[in-house]
Amino acid sequence: MASETRVAISSASDIVTARQKGRALAMEIGFVGSDLTLVATAISEVARNIVDHAKRGEIILIALNHGARHGIVITARDDGPGIPDIARAMEYGYSTRKGLGVGLPGAKWLMDEFDISSRVGQGTTVTMKKWL
Numbered sequence: 001m002a003s004e005t006r007v008a009i010s011s012a013s014d015i016v017t018a019r020q021k022g023r024a025l026a027m028e029i030g031f032v033g034s035d036l037t038l039v040a041t042a043i044s045e046v047a048r049n050i051v052d053h054a055k056r057g058e059i060i061l062i063a064l065n066h067g068a069r070h071g072i073v074i075t076a077r078d079d080g081p082g083i084p085d086i087a088r089a090m091e092y093g094y095s096t097r098k099g100l101g102v103g104l105p106g107a108k109w110l111m112d113e114f115d116i117s118s119r120v121g122q123g124t125t126v127t128m129k130k131w132l
C-alpha cells in the first residue's frame with residue numbers, strides 16, 4: 001500500500017519542508033545514515049528546480065513496498081515552461097540561468113532510478129526511486 005505525502009512548492013521554505021518530510025519518510029521506510037542525506041539532497045535539487053525554473057509545483061513522496069522490496073519514490077511536478085532539450089539539461093554544467101548545472105545530473109546520480117518527462121509550455125515531471 002502506498003501512503004502519499006504532497007508538499008506544495010513555491011518558496012525556499014517549501015524546499016526545506018519537502019526535504020524534511022522526505023527524510024522522515026525515508027527513515028520510516030528503514031533508510032539509515034548517509035542514505036537519508038542522499039534522499040534529502042535529491043529532493044532539495046528537484047524542489048529547487050521547481051522554484052528556480054517553474055515558480056511553483058509539488059513534490060509527492062510515496063513509500064514503495066514491492067513484496068520484500070522497500071523503497072521511496074519521489075515525484076516533482078510542475079506546470080512551468082518545460083525543458084526543450086532533456087538530454088542537454090541532464091548534462092553536468094548545463095544551466096539556462098547561470099547555475100552550476102549540477103542539480104539534475106546530481107539527483108540522478110544519487111538515486112537508483114530516475115525519469116524525467118517534459119513538454120514545452122506544459123511542464124515537467126521528474127520521478128526518482130531509491131531502494132532500501
Ligand SMILES: Nc1ncnc2c1ncn2[C@@H]1O[C@H](COP(=O)(O)OP(=O)(O)OP(=O)(O)O)[C@@H](O)[C@H]1O
Nearest residue numbers: 049053054082089095096099100101102103104124
Ligand atoms: N522544473 C523545471 N522546469 C523547467 N526547466 C527546468 C526544470 N528543471 C530543470 N530545468 C532546466 O534544466 C537545466 C538544468 O537543471 P539543473 O538543476 O541541472 O541546473 P540548474 O538548476 O540550472 O543549476 P543548479 O541546480 O546547479 O543550481 C536548468 O538550467 C533549466 O534550464
Ligand SMILES: [Mg+2]
Nearest residue numbers: 048049103104
Ligand atoms: Mg537546479
